[in-house]
Amino acid sequence: MKSKFFRFLSFAVVVAFLMPAMTNAQTGKTNFAGNWAFNQSKSDMGQPPQGGGQGGGMRMGGNFTAKQEANLLTVERTRTGQDGTTTTTTEKYTLDGKECVNTNPRGESKSTVTWSADGKTLTIVTTRTMNMNGESMQMKSTAIWTLTDANTLTVNTTSTTPNGDRVTKMVYDKK
16 A cells, blocks of 8 residues: 555656646747857847947847746846946846836837747847937837757847847857
């Protein structure tokens, strides 16, 4: 009798530990969680929009941490500004196709996230309203996240600004 009980208990423990992995495998969706370091040598920052100066005023690249739960992707970036101050921003994206809103000191962004049919690629479409020097301007971007291998994330982004379009390819290595 004890033998059957211990076999059942052992089976229950194994199932309890494997269930989350099996569920993730069944959904077939890529997990982008990790600490990501920007790899400038593999990236292509494209040409800045006309009239936008160096980088069109946009700082791109930088390291970040991504946490991915069932229906939420959280991206936390820490950057050091030209004046030496460090700023941390956190953006949260729902992974169900519903619009999500993120706010920072310069304005608000509204994003919609969709998965590719095979669950391997994530597309984040964002409309960002920014207030700069007393003027409000709107930018739209489409970022396509793909794991090219287990330790390499590629983010292809097309940004539309009042000064023109910019296409970038940013590559990140998992730390």
